[in-house]
Amino acid sequence: MRAIRFSAQLGFTIEEYTLKAITEYAPAIEAVSHERVRDEFIKIVMSRHPEPAMNLLQKTGLLAVLFPEIEEGVGITQNKHHVYTVFEHCVKSLQFAAEFEYAFHIRIAALLHDVGKPRTRRFANGDNTFYGHEIVGARMAEVFMKRLKFPSDLTKQVTHLVRHHMFYYDVGKVTPAGARRLLRRVGKDNFDDLIKLRIAERKGSGVPKAEPYRLRHLQFMVEQASKEPISVGQLAVTGNDLIHELGLRPGPMIGGILHALLAQVLEDPKKNDKNHLLEQARNLQEKTPEELKQLGESAIEKEEKKQEEEIKRKYHV
Structure with missing residues (x-):
């Protein structure tokens, strides 16, 4: 088996009489430990020429035994x-x-x-x-x-x-x-x-x-x-932050502001900073929840389309 492994690693042909001897004594390899067989097998598989080596294992009868x-x-x-x-x-x-x-x-x-x-x-x-x-x-x-x-x-x-x-x-x-x-x-x-x-x-x-x-x-x-779905969960602020820091009441306005903030972050990821987002949130309170949510949904759709095009280019599809 080692001779066949050498031929696989070095790319040489085993001489005729040596090959006959390997074939004749092939059954004796049963006495060799599984660990030693495994180590030689790994070297054959990891060689440059495993195909001719596997064919030689079959031709000599070693394959049937091992x-x-x-x-x-x-x-x-x-x-x-x-x-x-x-x-x-x-x-x-x-x-x-x-x-x-x-x-x-x-x-x-x-x-x-x-x-x-x-x-x-x-x-x-x-x-x-x-x-x-x-x-x-x-x-x-x-x-x-x-x-x-x-x-x-x-x-x-x-x-x-x-x-x-x-x-x-x-x-x-x-x-x-x-x-x-x-x-x-x-x-x-x-x-x-x-x-x-x-x-x-x-x-x-x-x-x-x-x-x-x-x-x-x-x-x-x-x-x-x-890919993880794009959502307000990626923001550095939460609804609780808006309630506690800005004094907003729970309701649609919270979700609307978060969606509008997400639109800003998708445009510029560097803006995903808690203090910056809280400051931006103060300026968004004049809009309606529906207007704010629409800002976020449009940004999400745009970002998803951008990601899809990037992946398509990556795989040439």
Whole structure:
């Protein structure tokens, strides 16, 4: 296994007789501790050439001994969305993750994301289906990670990515509410990693797809949905401050003044100072609550539109 790791790190070809010897003695690697296997495996995954290394592990029989879950994908054909077998697709996804210099947990998720397909493959309506493979795969990924003694937090991270890698998104069909539900389901901290995993596995499918725009649009929708709503709660003053400092009575006037103050702060965030806002509030008491509230609502609408345009430019949508 170390020889294969060196070939992955340094990019050389293993000599024929050495490769035969590795194949002959492959079963003996069962005597090696899981920790040592894990350490070599990490170095392969983090190398520049993990794809040929994984192919060598399979060719020599080491894969079947050490990583039987991955071996199950060898020769398993997929459907019209893929040109490669499950094993080939997973390994190519890993290779693209390496080329993009993704972190280890994303690379290992790319390798394991479809590990549940062989156990869920069914033939229906002239094509293979793999319903629920992400659920089965997540369980298999957890067993895999625990067997190799990976830390529990890393195990959870990888398992979570495998479990949710099949998220659905179609431009024009997913609403802001749908984007918020996706964000709640996968977690804000995991979202960027999930996008990277989708990019790697799409590149590894061998079938060109118009995915980049969809992913950029999804990132736009999710970032927009994750922003805190613009409200008077962002002000350095509260309704109680207006009551106690200015002697105002509770009522619509309080809300109206706060909305008008918010309009000023949205125009110039430096004005969000308690003393300054109280001084401005004194000058607003001549207007009606309706006029004041309209000032705030117009400013909020303008700011939300500005933020939306900024996010659109960020993701080129």
